[in-house]
Amino acid sequence: MAGVNLQLRQAYSIAQFVPTLSSPPPPPTQRVRFGISPSRVIFCNLRANSAAAPTLRTTRRSETIAASSVSSSVDSNSLVEDRDDVSRIPLLEVRDLRAVITESRQEILKGVNLVVYEGEVHAVMGKNGSGKSTFSKVLVGHPDYEVTGGSIVFKGQNLLDMEPEERSLAGLFMSFQSPVEIPGVSNMDFLNMAFNARKRKLGQPELDPIQFYSHLVSKLEVVNMKTDFLNRNVNEGFSGGERKRNEILQLAVLGAELAILDEIDSGLDVDALQDVAKAVNGLLTPKNSVLMITHYQRLLDYIKPTLIHIMENGRIIKTGDNSLAKLLEKEGYKAISG
């Protein structure tokens, strides 16, 4: 078993012709230190220009819009460093994350590094098969994947030690790309169960179906859905658009400090996309963050990202602002991966 594993890895390392990485993986010694204490000390090394940070923090969204419209020559490295500030708390820190498909042992993630701070909106883009969706599934603990290296720290806790439901209760939410149908369980019951699980975790009183219903109705408006939506079974016979709206409804009801939206825009017409984007924007606060996974620039027109990451072959190969997406739209991934 171990032998097979090794061989596979070697095969991959051969395939990895020295890539033009904008952020090379940290040396092995550093990796060990990350593993032990994912502390701020390490970020201090990276931090260069903290002067710009306060502005970024407070007027983040409007500024990114401005940045994207001004010029595309912003150096991605400085942008990353700008975000560093001792006073800021990283919500999510992913360090050199490696993961394989549990069944076939094929390695999909080959050292992903990503830091998300409170209140930021990140977008991960990349070709089909680059590992974007795997990355989001690994974050929420999908059993199809096994983490073989690296660390994920969420709100100071080691995410890898937590069960999927604990991750959810800790404030991590992933909207599924193709959410599964659950015949026989009504949307209303499902949401009530999930909502009460959260209440229990917080030590607050649970809501019975009637109390919960009135709580829900206000949330339905957020995603522009009718109340009969609640009586239908979870995702059963839902159109593509309804499924996506349902995912956002769940996000609206349950709340999350970090929402991972996996291709929330796929299969949506313009109206539905606007509804969904509006809902997501409405849920953003200075405290919570969003990690979007998408193929298309058009979603980013509605939900403005702080940073865009380009993923290729299991790694984030480039990070930048919205101009990166524009470049991508115009010239394709060739322009970035070279």
Add this chain to the structure above:
Amino acid sequence: MAAATVLSRLSLIPNLSSKPKLKSNRRTTVSVRAQQASFSDPFVLQLAESLEDSHSASSSSSATLPLQRIRESSAETLLSTPWPSRKDEPFRFTDTSFIRYSQIEPVSTHQRNSEILDNLSETQFPNAVIIDGFVSNLTIGPSDLPDGVYFGSFSGLPDELTNRVSEFIGNFDSGDLFWSINGMGAPDLTVIYVPAGCKVENPIYLRYFSGETGDRESKRLPVSNPRVFVLVEEGGEIGIVEEFVGKDEEGFYWTNPVLEVVVQKNAKVKHSYLQKESMASAHIKWTFVRQEAESEYELVEVSTGGRLGRHNLHVQQLGPDTFTELTTFHMCVNEQTLDLHSRIVLDHPRGTSQQLHKCIVAHSSGQAVFDGNVRVNKFAQQTNAGQLTRSLLLKPRATVNIKPNLQIIADDVKCSHGAAISDLEEDQLFYFQARGIDLETARRALISSFGSEVIEKFPNREIRDQARNLVKGLL
């Protein structure tokens, strides 16, 4: 071991016949026994005798004619029918030996247990309580049923109806030992009659109780044989709800009911069947349905009770353009066997039959059995028959034996069948977890949702809720 017991049973027979009171009314039995002794199963004979005695012991009210006819033909069949063993195909996976090696005693018909009646929850439907095969409590006023509808014992049937009803009674040659035991032991015949064109709005609710229970220690197993006959004439419609209830969780008894339904031309019957006998009991039911042209029969079943629970279901098509829908759910959460043996026989063109059978086995000594036979005979052209069975095995060593079988002779038909056996879907479990719901709660929700596909088919809300709570309570 088994051989020894059989022998000891054999040796019991002389003792039995020496009982004085047995001599009275065994004309048929005794004479035929002499001729066919070599083919007879002494145990079955003894059982037949005791069933017969149970009638003579009861009040001298002579049995009605059709009931006598049923008894006589059953007695004859019993002479040549041995107790089934695992070597007989219909009982290959269903072990009836715990009944066989209990002290089977036909219930004494005088016993009426009034405390059962006190415990009854109210229902909004016209209903009847059937204790040990007797209609004990008819809470049906004249206003509950439309004119011309009859519900009650055969003996109370108006004269002009007796002939119409009796022509259908007792004509079934595909029964087994248990069908005949019921025929021999049924103390009464309850009749539901719906005249032509009459649409009965509210369903008739039959609640079956066993008034007498034995106990596991002494192996005394009281058997009751309730029998109900339903005739719905041309264009009539009715809903029938059968509920079998165990008085207490450990009640040791055997219910061996028969329901016969005749759905005449263009008539409709919606049949709901809820089996929640005690976990120590045996429940072996026969449902025999005859469907004339353009008629509809829909069955929804939820069975959870009984150490052994078996439903033998036979639907016979008597004319073209019939519609049959069977939706059933068995759930084993104990050391128990739940069995559905269904047979749909299509002999006429353009029939439609849809069957869905689901079962859950959530105990490592639990077993579900399904033998689903659909026969599309030579003249049943343009039949549309679908059958699907899905099983969930939730514990190691939990067992399911599935035998879907379609026999198609006609050449212009649309038939499908499918069988799936699995654990819960990983993807679905993960979806719950991803929303903060722990695995245990997720499993429970998914298990009860598995059954709800069937439960939601119950035409009446009251029954739906009852079934839902039953399943929820068992998880």
